[in-house]
Amino acid sequence: MSDQTPITILDIGTTKVICMQVRPDQSTPGFEVLGYAYLPCTGLSRGSVVDIDTTVHAVRSAVKEVESQTNSRIRDVMIGLSGLHVSSTASNGIVGIRNKEVTTVDVERVIEAAKAIAIPDNQTLIHTLPQEFIVDGQAGVKKPIGMNGVRLEACVLMLRAVTSALQNVVKCVEMCGLRVKQVIAQPVAVSQSVLSADEKDLGVCLLDIGGGTTDVGVCKRGALRHVSSVPIAGEHVTNDLAVALCTPPKSAEAIKVAHGKIISTEYEGAQHITVDSLSNQSTQKVSTQLLSEVIEARYHEILSFVKRDLKEKQLLDMIPGGIVITGGGALVPGLVDLTKRVFNCQARIAEPTIVLQDRTLVDAGYAASLGLILQALQERDRLDGSKAGAVTRMWTAFQHWLDYHL
Ligand SMILES: Nc1ncnc2c1ncn2[C@@H]1O[C@H](COP(=O)(O)OP(=O)(O)OP(=O)(O)O)[C@@H](O)[C@H]1O
Numbered sequence: 001m002s003d004q005t006p007i008t009i010l011d012i013g014t015t016k017v018i019c020m021q022v023r024p025d026q027s028t029p030g031f032e033v034l035g036y037a038y039l040p041c042t043g044l045s046r047g048s049v050v051d052i053d054t055t056v057h058a059v060r061s062a063v064k065e066v067e068s069q070t071n072s073r074i075r076d077v078m079i080g081l082s083g084l085h086v087s088s089t090a091s092n093g094i095v096g097i098r099n100k101e102v103t104t105v106d107v108e109r110v111i112e113a114a115k116a117i118a119i120p121d122n123q124t125l126i127h128t129l130p131q132e133f134i135v136d137g138q139a140g141v142k143k144p145i146g147m148n149g150v151r152l153e154a155c156v157l158m159l160r161a162v163t164s165a166l167q168n169v170v171k172c173v174e175m176c177g178l179r180v181k182q183v184i185a186q187p188v189a190v191s192q193s194v195l196s197a198d199e200k201d202l203g204v205c206l207l208d209i210g211g212g213t214t215d216v217g218v219c220k221r222g223a224l225r226h227v228s229s230v231p232i233a234g235e236h237v238t239n240d241l242a243v244a245l246c247t248p249p250k251s252a253e254a255i256k257v258a259h260g261k262i263i264s265t266e267y268e269g270a271q272h273i274t275v276d277s278l279s280n281q282s283t284q285k286v287s288t289q290l291l292s293e294v295i296e297a298r299y300h301e302i303l304s305f306v307k308r309d310l311k312e313k314q315l316l317d318m319i320p321g322g323i324v325i326t327g328g329g330a331l332v333p334g335l336v337d338l339t340k341r342v343f344n345c346q347a348r349i350a351e352p353t354i355v356l357q358d359r360t361l362v363d364a365g366y367a368a369s370l371g372l373i374l375q376a377l378q379e380r381d382r383l384d385g386s387k388a389g390a391v392t393r394m395w396t397a398f399q400h401w402l403d404y405h406l
């Protein structure tokens, strides 16, 4: 693959499919967007396919739209994976250093040793992320090659997915005549697109509040340390509104996006909006305060759930950099203040930028797509394995990882 070969990514979420094709170039952020399509899709629930036909139709339509924009035929794609079935395990490996000086081969051996833990039969390993090395008991080593010693240890984070869930997403993509070149866990991708090097170093928690799940990633000392997922997100907020306002879910979604706010503590006075009844034959007036209270209650639950999870895993003290929020669910006004209150720390909404045909789009909802592109660009050389041997490919990937993270 030459450097200029376009890369196509698919972000298949609970509510939508995004297909984006980019061409690497020398500009900032390092690529030019050639084509972009966003299509609603209800074929997934919490990251798993629940309706193959709907998913295939949405993916095919999104890809066709990009093909017509770029006047090209798309064959290879990189896909993002998120949701309840993606999880992480930390593992350590230890080997003797063969010639008293660490070589690339020692590093490969120690990473392989760290990977040698039992993965449940129903799960597939999708990423092995080296975090740090220990040479003769000296911890925190970032680049061990060339160091003298007799014993090398590696700490890695292994990201895995439930195999059937992974296979079903891949199957839907392949049914569109596409070839999946790479599966990327979205927390890995999003951490690329929205976190600064300082944040990753100091320690932050990344929240991707999507439609069906809130994906959690914790970064510390320059690397991703933990990945998990909470089964509550934007669709639950919409359902709550539908129940509270006695309105169809479609109307509840439109009202949430147009009028939703988390401001109940500083309510500004009585305002009312018109809401469709369930039968769609009449309307009713609803106070915006009620709207805010319903929205705030569900977001409070999501954040409390995440906080409890982090506390149980003893990660809460590892994130002095605070919380960085992405995903469509991050777009509700007032979320930063609520997050600060719940976690008692700093919080911000991530705002990745994409320049698309002279339009500049700044939106937390693009974080996953942008991250997939950045990750795909990074992985591109590694995937060009026709000439390189397995060891060389692994080392190249590791070098990329080092260059990016350290
Ligand atoms: N302005 C807004 N205010 C509140 N919520 C919003 C807004 N815009 C979008 N959302 C919500 O964001 C959610 C979709 O976010 P996103 O596109 O990140 O999800 P997804 O990737 O499809 O789902 P998942 O990541 O869970 O698989 C929807 O529930 C939608 O209602």
Ligand SMILES: [Mg+2]
Residues within 6 Å of the ligand: 012, 013, 014, 082, 210, 211, 327, 368
């Ligand atoms: Mg998503």
